[in-house]
Amino acid sequence: MERTPAGEHKQRHTRNLAEWSRRPQLPDTHYVDTRVYTDPIIFREEIEKIFNRVWLPVCHESELPNPYDYRTASVAGFKPIVVVRGPDNKIRTFLNICPHRGNIIVRSPAGTLTKAEPSGNPKHMTCMFHGWQWDAFGRCAEIPREEQGYQGRVCKADVGLREIRTEVAHGGFVWVNLDDNCEPLADYIAGAFDFMSQELDTEPLEIFHYQKSVIRTNYKLWHETSREFYHDYMHYHNRATGMLQKGYFDRKYTVFPNGHAATGLTTIVYEAYEGNKDRVLTFPGMPKNGWKQVNIFPACTYSLRASCLRVSIMTPISERETLIEIRGLGLKRDTPQEREERIIDHDTIWGPFGRNLHEDLLAVQNQSIAMREGSGSKYLIMAREENSTIHDEIGLRSYFAEWTRRMGRMASDPTRLLED
Numbered sequence: 001m002e003r004t005p006a007g008e009h010k011q012r013h014t015r016n017l018a019e020w021s022r023r024p025q026l027p028d029t030h031y032v033d034t035r036v037y038t039d040p041i042i043f044r045e046e047i048e049k050i051f052n053r054v055w056l057p058v059c060h061e062s063e064l065p066n067p068y069d070y071r072t073a074s075v076a077g078f079k080p081i082v083v084v085r086g087p088d089n090k091i092r093t094f095l096n097i098c099p100h101r102g103n104i105i106v107r108s109p110a111g112t113l114t115k116a117e118p119s120g121n122p123k124h125m126t127c128m129f130h131g132w133q134w135d136a137f138g139r140c141a142e143i144p145r146e147e148q149g150y151q152g153r154v155c156k157a158d159v160g161l162r163e164i165r166t167e168v169a170h171g172g173f174v175w176v177n178l179d180d181n182c183e184p185l186a187d188y189i190a191g192a193f194d195f196m197s198q199e200l201d202t203e204p205l206e207i208f209h210y211q212k213s214v215i216r217t218n219y220k221l222w223h224e225t226s227r228e229f230y231h232d233y234m235h236y237h238n239r240a241t242g243m244l245q246k247g248y249f250d251r252k253y254t255v256f257p258n259g260h261a262a263t264g265l266t267t268i269v270y271e272a273y274e275g276n277k278d279r280v281l282t283f284p285g286m287p288k289n290g291w292k293q294v295n296i297f298p299a300c301t302y303s304l305r306a307s308c309l310r311v312s313i314m315t316p317i318s319e320r321e322t323l324i325e326i327r328g329l330g331l332k333r334d335t336p337q338e339r340e341e342r343i344i345d346h347d348t349i350w351g352p353f354g355r356n357l358h359e360d361l362l363a364v365q366n367q368s369i370a371m372r373e374g375s376g377s378k379y380l381i382m383a384r385e386e387n388s389t390i391h392d393e394i395g396l397r398s399y400f401a402e403w404t405r406r407m408g409r410m411a412s413d414p415t416r417l418l419e420d
């Protein structure tokens with residue numbers, strides 16, 4: 001806006017470089033500097049100050065249903081881990097790195113230790129390189145030619161695996177925390193799952209869908225697509241079945257300590273999209289065609305669309321690459337027909353050819369292209385305030401409030417430290 005000599009306001013429709021570069025005239029909490037998505041130094045600091053210290057879900061208990069089953073994964077910037085169900089049925093997690101010369105120990109995505117490796121014993125994890133072995137409790141059980149080579153200087157007791165804090169909760173997910181001195185998972189979650197606990201924890205769940213891909217975007221951008229619904233404008237399916245329906249704008253966000261945010265229950269009118277159908281099945285306590293969502297800081301979303309639960313987990317690889325893992329879950333006691341129905345419902349929305357996924361992917365990857373270093377991208381505005389209802393951006397602001405607290409730097413200006 002400019003003033004003419006006569007004192008009238010003249011609307012300008014473009015901005016020159018200085019104007020474009022000026023920070024938004026908004027509170028610090030209502031915009032972020034795009035360097036939080038692009039700076040490799042900030043990325044490394046996020047791994048250290050956030051991912052190495054918070055609870056992260058890594059897989060579901062139904063992926064390792066029997067004693068000696070295992071699942072490998074990576075957390076917090078590609079730290080390899082192996083999750084193992086012990087003979088005592090307890091699930092434990094270990095760093096999947098050999099203490100001898102640093103090889104990966106368990107190399108398959110999933111399986112059972114009851115089958116012996118070519119060079120190892122059953123019920124053990126064997127490193128292929130020199131044949132060291134560990135049991136399902138992470139204790140070293142075998143060092144080939146130990147006495148001849150080490151004469152007591154290195155022994156099995158010295159080379160147990162690094163065990164990682166593990167809890168199973170919130171619908172049977174396996175959560176880990178790399179910080180040995182961390183608070184219990186319940187304290188970290190701080191009640192964020194309370195309004196979904198009946199659905200998640202009344203009876204055992206089972207995974208029926210797993211999809212994994214590496215996308216070219218910062219992990220926060222992908223997570224943000226679950227924390228604001230203003231972009232329902234992009235999804236034709238959501239416009240037809242949600243936005244145009246009664247009650248859509250009443251849906252509320254609730255924010256919790258530690259950066260978590262939940263989106264309240266709404267009812268989806270699936271028939272409003274041609275070819276779509278009602279959800280016949282639900283989860284315990286969930287109304288037919290209901291939908292609710294919980295976002296856990298820093299990179300996990302539970303989305304429950306009546307008949308199926310989708311849990312999306314993001315693992316940052318670099319400032320511009322993110323591993324996304326999407327799991328679909330139903331009830332363990334499903335009949336084959338019920339399971340089939342849940343799979344159809346799930347894939348309609350979230351499968352590789354679903355209604356939403358490709359649109360979200362396109363948006364976040366294009367954001368990343370526009371934010372490349374030197375592109376001129378400066379700030380993202382997160383300033384919508386609508387009494388915490390569905391198009392309010394409180395879910396984004398609560399995320400960056402927590403990010404700022406943990407990083408000790410302002411998301412609106414990452415060169416500014418909190419004590420400044």
Ligand code: FES
Pocket residue numbers: 098099100101102103127128129130131132
């Ligand atoms: S590196 Fe694993 S046994 Fe040598």
Ligand SMILES: [Fe+2]
Pocket residue numbers: 225231235356360
């Ligand atoms: Fe979306």
